[in-house]
Amino acid sequence: MAVEVKELLEAGVHFGHLTRKWDPNMAPYVYMERNGIHIINLYKTAAKIDEAGAALSKIANSGRKILFVATKKQAKDIVAEKAGSINMPYITERWPGGMLTNFVTIRKAVKKMASIDRMKKDGTFMTLSKKERLQVDRLRAKLEKNLGSISDMTRLPGALFVVDIKREHIAIKEAQKLNIPIFAMVDTNSDPRQVDYVIPANDDASKSIDKILTHVTASIANGLAERKAEKDATASATEAPKAKAEAPKVKTEATPAKTEAAPVKAVAAEEEE
Template sequence: MSEAFTMKELLEAGVHFGHQIRRWNPKMKKFIYTKRNGIHIIDLQKTAELANKAYEVMKQLAAANKKILFVCTKKQGQESIKEAAVKCGMPFINKRWPGGLLTNFITVKESINKMKRIERMEADGSLEKLTKKERNKMIKKKEKIDSLLGGLKELSNIPDAMFVIDTVREKNGIIEAKRLGMTIIAMVDTNSDPDLIDHPIPANDDAIRAIKLFSDKMSQSVNEGLSEATGGEAGENQMKEEDMIQTEEETTGEE
């Protein structure tokens, strides 16, 4: 098993800092090393062990052509999770969890298709044939859907697995995923319930550096899995796609 996570980078990212003692979940006791200044300190040896196992799980899922949904709706992780998902060609949710996203996926898919139709109308010029009022209404509708579901644009079916940053914040999504039997990989802070997660990683899920570290590493693991499955073509093609997205953003001035 490859050692994707090192103790040094976990320390530097502040992964070991948990929540205030009064906010802890007793189920996290086995992952806590000590208490310091009213804060629980996570055992990084256990973090490294479980993080490396999770890395392999993500890699194997990708190698089997499984779709993994990247989820982080907290403000400090929105860009990191988006960038990580785009780099490996996986779907993401980074604004808020839409109720029924997984359990009522047909309705979600209808919204995505509606957004795509409006985009096609923009591209072929047919949108310009509408009145200004109708045109603005459709553009606003497209932007609203894109803001919430844009990260799912290429998702044709319910994903097979989910990588989550904050299990307390994303509890509704986790409940939906468990109901459908999806594999769940997640960072679990000292206020979390690790029993809800198939592959828990004890870690600080609030620090920007910690969120970015895990997002980037899991994206890397997916690309490794895709590369194994296709003999190296997947990673190369995804890099080309990422370059195209970056070029388009520079051209349009969008983020």
């Protein structure tokens, strides 16, 4: 899906922060100043969306997960909806410290959530006292709120997509330690050097966030579709030789006819004698 500057403009992607709050490292992405506010160069934004989209599509095609991180009010629901639609994990509540650097512990918490669910299914939960059931329910609700969206993430993500890198600085640092590629919407008040794939954009307006994520998730969906098509093609290619090998062999009757001729001649010879 090609990115048009006009649609970015209509979504307010070009509005940056006050000039006194800017980060000088964002200078290459600033078009001009208007009424004390920096205006982002949308031509560069469109090019960066295409660049990030191509990279994210490749990661999705390889089978790795892309973790979306956005805990600010304007982005929570949008990220949950967009990431959920392509079956990607996301964090929209408080970032759990050590989510990446201490992933083993996080997985244990997720397994704890799964074990509680099993208790409820097999009836063990009802054998607990009323007080214990209440405590378990509270623990389950807390885990669901913080980790529910990453319950299917069995290994470290192939990439991180962040909305507002200043707010999610802990997530950024953890990803940097583990050399996980970072994709992010970066506003004029942030340092783009912390990110591998910068998308200069207004990260405060819900319309802007929605527009960027629509393009990003579309690229990921394309990568997933290509992966599925490749798997289907490989499966059909391996099934064809099997079907050929399993085909029944047709026996010919010519060989038995020849073998019957010998006994007939022998009988005739005996009669002549």
